[in-house]
Amino acid sequence: MSDSSLDSLKSQWTCGKCGAPLEVASVNVSYLGSGYPVDMLVCKNCKRPLVPAELALGKMLEVEKLMEDK
């Protein structure tokens, strides 16, 4: 994800559980046995990651398709 879209998400969302702000962290995403790290927003306390629509329907979907055909 681009830094600017991470920034704008960060300014909009907070954790619904503990109210803490979000921070950028590297999160491992994996599919069919292979994984790689992605920078995304997570809750500062709970560490729960936030996957925005842009990421799920863009890059993630692309990688899913690629891995399925390997």
Next chain:
Amino acid sequence: MDQTRLRELEDQCIQECAPPCAAHCPVHVDVRALTSAIATGDFQTAFKTLYKTVPFPEIIARTCNQPCQAACYRKSVGGDIQVAALELACIQRYDHLITKPMLLPQKDARVLIIGGGLSGLTAAFELVKKGYQVALYERENRLGGRLWSYNEDQLHGEVIHREIERIIDLGIEVHFNTELTPASVSSLQFDACYLGTGAGASNPFNLLTNPNHSLQVNTDTFQTSQANVFAGGSLLRPPSTIFSVSDGRRAAISIDRFLQNVSLTASRVNEGAYNTRLITNISKVDSVEIVPPAPTGYSVADAIAEANRCLQCDCMECVKVCEYLKHYGSYPRKYVREIYNNLSIIMRTRTSNKMINSCTLCGLCEEVCPTDLNMGVVNNEVRQTMVKTGKMPPSAHDFALRDMAFSNDARVALNLTADGSETCDYLFFPGCQLSASNPEYIPKLYQSLASVLPKLGVMLRCCGAPADWSGEQELFAQTMLEFKTQWLALGKPKLVLACTSCLRMFSTALPEIETLSAWQVFEAHTLFPASRQYSRSLAIHDPCTSRYVDKWQDAVRTGLDAMGITHHELEMSRDLTECCGYGGVAWLAHPELVQDILKRRASEDEADYLTYCVMCRDLLAGQGKPTLHLLDLIFGENLDQLARRKGPDYSQRHENRLRAKEKMIKLITGKEHPMTESYERYTLLLTPEMRVTLEERLILVEDVQKVIEFAETSGESFKNQQTGHTLAFFKPNLITYWVEFSREGDAWRVHNAYSHRMELEGRAS
């Protein structure tokens, strides 16, 4: 699929077989390419095509007896193509293009050619090109032999001289006025000899002859009783210039092999004239009369007109009728190779997965194929292999398989006998999609059937077709076993079906079970309501799985007659019917292709359609084609509106199955049986656009409800400071669903929903 199976399949597709003209031409002039070039006015390319196989183009064009015409597909629809005259038309314009062929470096071996007719000259030409030293002996004082017997108008001496000189000039040593005898031959030095002396000539080698005094010659290799002596031309057969050229060339191949000391016979199939396996369908070809050439030859316009009569013969029968085969731009012989390669790939990307999963498995290709090749069977077989070897993309069929699992879940499936007894004589099995599309018809249909069938039970579940279509053999077997166990417990009732796909599944997997269609019951017991009305004649769209099931097809037509409904046939009907795109789970693998399939089918007739499969109905109507289900005619009101209704979306289809079950329980037991899950408490507010988004992203209302339930009960979510929306995710199984929502009174408004398959594993470091 192994190599052997691949070869068999490749061989079964005759698309690449030569057209009859090229096959019957003993030197295989590519007539199709020749006429195709002339048809566009490109005489130059046409000439090159001819000269590639014929070293004496004008002699041949003027004298050929045209064996190519023997099986020309144009013959019966206007007359065979005037090939020789078209050849002449090219020569007259482009003869000057002839260039000297490339000669291979000279070899030591020396070949003797006896006889300067066309076959000897061709052999000399072929051998000198290969680098052999060639000496030609002719008993007359000029070359050409029988060519000089044509009258000058047909073949002028000047043409004979010109075309022969061109060949002699390549470096052939010619001896005129020399008739070889056994004595003179024995004094000559040579490694091999070609005898092309014509009928009734002397036999300088004392070769063995047949009882009728003709030489004994092997018709495949042209070898005589003496290993290094070969013979051909009109000493073997009635004179024909083109066969002489063919013999000379084929004997030259043998001589070359003999001198190289390799097998004379290996891989020499279809070398001379042969019968091709290609079949071209001319049933829709209009007759067009021959364009005769003027005595001086064709004018440009006439040659183009005549060339345009050529049918460019090929097969392509399946590709013409199947949108899927057409979409990928080739034909089955190529496709099976591609599929095989896809299976064999280990490390690289398998690019044909989508292609394999886009076939509807409808079997129309087999019906139209002259050799009965069924790409559906091939694709299904390959899907099974992919599943077994773990190479099937998980997302390919997952949605359909989960839909099937839903239908067969204890919460949704139903198994009920009429009077609470353990067994029944008949079992009504409407199929999961009829319940999903039109739950209101299930009790009505049951009641009609029960009025004539004693001891009628009902079973609501999915027949297992999605598993079979996805190549999930184990899952399919397991689904069938579950069904069979229940069927046995019910006392082996006869199955009353309303869906031809269910029929296909049961009759292939459990052939011991007796089945009949609801329509046959209606037919036998005259249950069809009389005098129904529809404003126009309906065209019947038979579902693809009704192919070869005459009894169902007939019962539907009888029913329409009984109801007083005017109807007519589509050109592609009954055994030739087309799939709507639902078959083979193609709709999931390739939605854009399914749109093309539907457009094609919908545009085949102006009339509104009538069908007897709900999926066909919903898909066709979704495409904007007014389509009725047979049950609409039997039970429906306001048919015009029914024909235009869109089918329910995926979420509604789930809901409807539950409603069908409730209705049947109520009807048979009189009991209410409301079925709710905890997440159903979350009433959703969805705009029509949001419904479309969910449908496109294959997200069900229940998936959304589960996310909201999870967020509301656990608090695990994100809050948007500006909009106040909540964003949360839930992963019931393999897929993670995200929903952005907000509370509105007693309900939840959905602002966005999306999903992903990738798993979130927490922080990398």
